[in-house]
Amino acid sequence: MATVTDSAAISHVGRIRNNNQDSGLAGHNLFIVADGMGGHAGGDVASAIAVQRIAEADKPYVSAPDAEFALQAALVAANSLLAETVFEHSELTGMGTTVSAISVLDGQVALAHIGDSRIYLYRDAELTQVTTDHTFVQRLVDSGRITEEEAAVHPRRSVLMRVLGDVDSAPEIDTSILTTVPGDRWLICSDGLSGIVSFDQIRNELATGGAQEVAERLVKDSLDGGAPDNVTVVIVDIGESPASVKPPVIVGSAAAPLAFGAEEVVRSRALRLPPFRLHPVRETHFEPDSQDYLDELIEEDQRRARRRKIIWLASILTLVIVVVLGFFLAYQWTQTRFYIGVDNGSVAIYQGVQQDLGPISLHSLHKDTDIPVTDLTLYDQQTVRSTISAGSLEEALQIVDRLELNRVR
Incomplete structure (x- = not known):
């Protein structure tokens, strides 16, 4: 029977940021990655609260549908808790978090997902992205307006359309149940990994080594790529018989207690590495998932595309003029000889x-x-x-x- 045989969780602040807004959990049956948003004002608080609340769902269930329902209920409860926290601490207004989680149960995996953290399945040397990003650029990709390559450098790539937080009292959460077999390796990560390390490189790293070794290599790959954002990786290996029971591992902001008061929120700090290379650090932010807003962004994207086309045509025309003028002047000079x-x-x-x-x-x-x-x-x-x-x-x-x-x- 397929069950968890090994797991690992690592979270790193990265090379640019000075606080870790990610949180992660490698539990007995439940595995989570949350990427907080809201900047210094509360992204780390949001992810920590969400993971600590959802971690209560790390229990054995009778069936996969029961586990799926429990996961969805846990995310909804975490969303309510975040809203209550903001109500009591107005300085945290606007905070939110992505959540990607799986619960493993007897050859099946229940998934819950919101935001742009990702869940991947590595099986038979093939890597599959199981979740879909809830981002504006993903909407553009799905509608055929831009390519995956264009999405990776799009100026709106940091805009999230769905998150947990004080922004939506009834967030839409993706849930599903998938089959898992011995030999499967599941990866849950924040966009600090998927936004820096290529799909092919992730697949290659998942091919060999134990869960802890693979997690460490993936984090190193992100750091080698500049790591402009926090990076969190959770690895889950599936085998035929469970290994010895490992205690749950909590990483990132959720690994340290958070204290609320009139003063600044107390957060755990990680050593900040000197920048490997310069990167623009874009703050992820939420925008309402409404048609009006989407239409506005799409129109803005179309205007930007038109400007790029005009600039491109003007550049080509300028180049042609320079070449023709250069040839004319050169010809005129030859006629003086x-x-x-x-x-x-x-x-x-x-x-x-x-x-x-x-x-x-x-x-x-x-x-x-x-x-x-x-x-x-x-x-x-x-x-x-x-x-x-x-x-x-x-x-x-x-x-x-x-x-x-x-x-x-």
């Missing part, structure tokens, strides 16, 4: 330079002197056939006069 050569056996003066630019000739016959080349000395014959450069028409005429004087009579 002259050289002495041969035309039908006679000494001739040419205007321009001897090179051709594709089908375009950069020289033309200016004057045929009617001096037979054979009348010149052997030395002058060789130099004329090899051409003699002249900086001006006057200089070219002087060269012709000299050749005339040296003619063999």
Whole structure:
């Protein structure tokens, strides 16, 4: 029977931020990642409250539907608790959190998800993203307006359409039940991992090693990529018989007690690493999941696309003008040059330079002197056939006069 054989949870503040707004849990049967939003004013508080409340659902259940219902109820209860906390502590207004959680029960997994943290399943060397991001850019991807690649760099990629918090009294939570088999490896992570480490790299890291080793490698990959955001990783391995019972592991903000009062909220602190490289740190924020707002954002995105197209066309036009102008000026310069050569056996003066630019000739016959080349000395014959450069028409005429004087009579 498929059951949990190993698990691990790691949370890191990252290389840019100075507090950890993520929380995670690797329990007996329940596994959670929550990514807080609200900035310094309460993102860490939101994720900690949510994980600590949802952790109460880490119990054995009779059936997977019971576990699914319990998970959904736990997320709704956490949402109410967050609203109550904001009511009592107005300085936390606007805080919220994503939640992605799974509960493992006898070959089945109950899922609950809201926000842009993710749940992945690694099975038979293939990686599948199980959850769908509740973000504005994901809406654009789903509607075919932009590609996945464009979504990764879209200026609105930090806009969440669904979260737990004081923003929605009845949040829409995605729940489902999936089958799991021995050999499966589940990954739950915040966007501090999925937004930095590529899909292929995540798949490769999940291929080998124990749960703790894999979790550590994934966090390191995020740090090596700059880690502009907090990163939290929970790994769950499925086998045929359970391993020895491990105590639950809570990481991130939920791992330390939070105290509320008139003063600043007391939070656990992690050592801040010096930046690996510069990254813009975008604060994730919630916007109402309404058609009016979506229409407004879509119209703004269309305006931005039109501006990009105009800028692109203007850049191409400018480049064409610069190239044409450069060629024109270069051609004009060539026409100030002259050289002495041969035309039908006679000494001739040419205007321009001897090179051709594709089908375009950069020289033309200016004057045929009617001096037979054979009348010149052997030395002058060789130099004329090899051409003699002249900086001006006057200089070219002087060269012709000299050749005339040296003619063999």
